[in-house]
Amino acid sequence: MSVRVYIPADAAAKSIGADAVAAAVRDEAMRLGLAIEIVRTGSRGLLWLEPMVEIETARGRVAYGVVRVSDVANLFAAGFLDGAEHPLSLGLVDDILYLRAQTRLTFARVGVNDPLSFEAYVASGGMMGLARAQAISTDAILDEMTISGLRGRGGAGFPAAIKWRTVRDAQSARKYVVINADEGDSGTFADRMLMEGDPFLIIEGMAIGALAVGADRGVIYIRSEYPHAIHVMNEALRIARREKLLGAHFDVEVRVGAGAYVCGEETALLESIEGKRGQVRAKPPLPAHRGLFGRPTLVHNVLTIAAAPTILANGGKAYGDLGVGRSRGTKPVQLAGNVKRGGLYELPFGVTLRELVYDIGGGTASGRPLRAVQVGGPLGAYFPEHLLDTPLDYEAMAKAGGLLGHGGVVVFDDGVDMARQARFAFEFCATESCGKCTPCRIGSTRGAETLDKIVAGVEVEKNMALVDDLLTLMTDASLCALGGLTPLPVGSALKHFPEDFIRAPKCAAAE
């Protein structure tokens, strides 16, 4: 009997040598004449332990990490194929604290299965959601979605069931399901990990959505920065066609983005699929009424649609029982930047930033004091230490002057220069602006220049007032959140870290 060895093929694990480790394990087993079967999986999300290698034993799966090529011979010698003790041993996977503390619904199979084994997908509960959806009426599907309380995971947090109903009730010979896998926010990688780790879940979710709203075509729009995810998704679509999950009744294609952050905005994304510049459309009409090629379109983030199979399989109530307030279910939180235990943690809503960053994350990777945490990507606010008790749910984040967005949490130590971060936010907005609104296109460039003057100590008070006016203008007069929310990172940096902006005396003296 050959021993099963699981090694992630997730892009993050590959980025620090998982392929080389897999090759070394294969070679060493061959050299020793031991029969093994290497299964490449997604990542469990404990990224600081990657490359993490798991061995299937009678007791369950035993993990080792961080495994480097130079450790491999030694691991074999210690008997790791039997799950033996070793300095790199992490024990039984199911006992690892950082996994036990999670509620893995969407990511239940990620890091466990070969992502492209349809057999393994079905054997581990896949396709149950679709089967249930096929057995009940579309009204009953919509009821389950309503009861679940599921809200959009892409950023805006709009109730999913309302969208589904709107698209279903729209009349058209053709409707689309479009999945937003543009994942442009720095600090986020959950969509990528799910596409690479459990692509059939996304496809099943799309099939459920299509059934409920009456769509016969679907598109997954993936950013070009994700070559591995594009590859895995395309393979999965091919297999799903073979397995008749997709076909003439409902088929899906991957569209690849081309390096434009704003194409993550749903209407710009639709324009992009239509072969146009990624410019934001004015709403109304809503995409649910007139979306892709003018047809009623259900647009969802990867994680939103991937919650549908679980909701249908277990019922909307089980899902909605998790979470707090109006934030129901689980949220895959991505902990990134200067943090010791960075990774993906699927948690019920409501954990505080402090618990996340310190208890789970272990503080900064550099070991220096933490200074700021940015939540929600480039359009999210910077939080100082004293606001870390804010819980991660849509409403609490908004109340604290921020947003939860796609759930990215980026940690900075005391080496950060917050004036530079604020400037970056303006610059990013200027570079990525679709060009439709003047405050976003021109105001952001103006903002970066004005911040430079403030930092240089030039007419500080006057320029501060100017930045203030600009932020108000951008907030009020932008068509979409790129221009409309850039004031969050800038404003929060100014508010919570003023000492980084006011350094006047030394410059004034120099001139």
Place this chain on the structure above:
Amino acid sequence: MSADVFNADDAERIIAAQMEQARVFYGEDAKGAAPLLPILHALQHAFGHVPPQAQPIIAHALNISQAEVRGVVSFYHDFKTEPAARAVIKLCRAEACQARGCERIAAHLESAYGLKTGARSHDGHISLESVYCLGNCALGPTALLGDDLIGMIDEARADALVAQARR
């Protein structure tokens, strides 16, 4: 990723294949510009850039104006209208990588190899581009070389990355 010379026959073949694929999938919705992004990606893949000579051919095939094609090519950061270097290093410069020291790596690439964002190395073989997030934000600084993702880049790994790019 080769900077192959432009060839009108190849371009036409690539365009026709993408149009057919869009027609099969989208049916009547596939008219006009619908296949444009896949066409541009395929051309860039074949020629290392989107050759300006290909643009009138695209416009003609899709029955849209040349200005429209130009507008789309210029809107997206990915599409280049000039031949690329043999290898392109895409270094992430977004917030999570900033927090992990990507600016230090950028400075190292410049001082050691003359690699400046948007420019080529001293020997002309490699160019450096900035990208904003590669989805490896817990293990940055991160770069993409071809389809290879490289994480936790310190000076030594940056040197190895340049060596890999030169091969």
